[in-house]
């Protein structure tokens with residue numbers, strides 16, 4: 215046994231370093247309060263501190279650090295979206311992921327094993343071709359792939375033309391990948407805390423104080439705070455928290471479920487997604503198959519997992535990988551996701567002055583963690599809306615200018 | 628929620644139903660301004676609590692209303708549209 219471990223075991227007080235700052239009482243006032251200590255809240259705090267020297271910041275969470283959707287997602291990273299606004303934004307995020315382990319001093323286990331999105335109909339092939347064109351135009355590695363190549367790359371995939379919905383083609387996205395989701399939020403929080411940002415867990419925001427249209431404070435279960443600016447980054451609670459500030463959002467809240475099998479030897483290299491079957495799958499570096507799909511059939515604020523969802527996910531994935539019929543499902547879980555009508559986020563200013571929104575991340579927001587943190591920090595620090603997020607303002611629904619990513623998102627994440 | 632009480636067909640398996648969105652009173656199309664129309668089209672209260680919603684029993688194409696708790700997933704009441712949910 216290594217000596218270090220023995221020292222841990224025998225020590226009277228915890229010898230490890232608390233990476234996220236000691237727990238302490240809330241101060242009466244902060245320059246900035248961030249509601250929600252998920253990846254997005256932590257990343258925003260980090261960039262506020264690092265890029266703009268704003269460190270009198272409290273990040274509040276009603277649960278624990280990164281215990282929301284950051285802990286529950288299937289960690290798919292990609293930038294092969296359909297709109298120019300979407301592709302540019304997610305591409306910038308993927309660029310940040312590449313150097314994130316070094317930047318945060320923590321291995322986020324970023325891997326680019328690529329993603330293959332399958333088409334089982336002519337209409338879907340057309341859609342993939344369209345995406346490939348937009349992606350290539352914006353410098354994203356994305357191309358149409360046909361069956362002989364697919365069979366070579368993914369030998370276990372069922373290419374049988376007698377299948378009910380045979381595979382016709384795929385969109386190969388060499389930039390696609392995964393990262394260790396927990397490490398991302400831990401890394402950001404660690405580096406933000408090292409610069410003086412306070413993380414307050416088990417601290418729920420219960421009200422927003424507004425004076426003459428301007429935010430002045432946040433009420434919490436541990437006392438009231440006054441503050442200059444507030445960012446809400448609460449994922450599945452966006453409508454509930456927005457409502458505290460009197461802000462109505464075009465969001466519907468649905469559970470999203472996923473499950474994981476027992477570990478296998480490495481045999482599936484890329485991530486495979488089938489929008490037609492509403493399923494996606496990849497093999498983790500530990501060997502487990504992570505399987506996810508579409509949202510629950512109706513809205514709910516509840517993280518229960520259901521048997522019908524396990525049945526539909528299993529049936530769908532067996533269409534693609536029949537060998538998995540032997541696999542045991544080890545865990546199944548759900549997160550609460552805030553879905554927008556156009557499958558793009560809602561970022562930027564709100565009707566309340568100095569109150570900023572980082573919401574509407576639905577089933578796709580983990581991949582955006584670095585870039586959303588960076589752009590939200592820029593907005594809050596400079597009061598200028600960064601170009602990358604201007605298309606995602608809440609205002610777009612009043613202008614009827616949606617950024618439609620539904621076709622490039624459903625069951626792809 | 629595993630079953631739902633359809634006001635026309637009685638208790639049925641939840642698989643026979645589809646969810647149709649929150650119930651709103653549609654604004655008067657002749658008078659409505661852009662802002663109110665945008666809110667009618669895109670925005671909902673999306674409350675964590677009891678919400679009145681549209682549901683459809685798909686085999687019979689019968690649309691009706693349900694009061695459902697979006698936290699516990701309990702259905703409090705289902706009734707045909709002819710009963711105005713605001714008046715009730």
Ligand SMILES: Cc1cc2nc3c(=O)[nH]c(=O)nc-3n(C[C@H](O)[C@H](O)[C@H](O)COP(=O)(O)OP(=O)(O)OC[C@H]3O[C@@H](n4cnc5c(N)ncnc54)[C@H](O)[C@@H]3O)c2cc1C
Nearest residue numbers: 250252253254276282283284287288290419549579580581
């Ligand atoms: C099953 C599943 C699979 C997914 N797969 C992918 C994927 O493969 N790729 C991808 O890009 N995205 C995926 N997503 C989406 C992704 O997880 C989210 O969009 C993203 O994690 C949102 O990050 P966040 O930091 O905004 O939210 P969260 O991590 O949920 O953080 C929000 C925090 O706010 C806190 N909070 C809420 N209300 C309050 C309050 N009143 N006061 C204080 N704190 C509050 C919560 O406790 C929570 O910790 C998936 C989601 C799920 C559920």
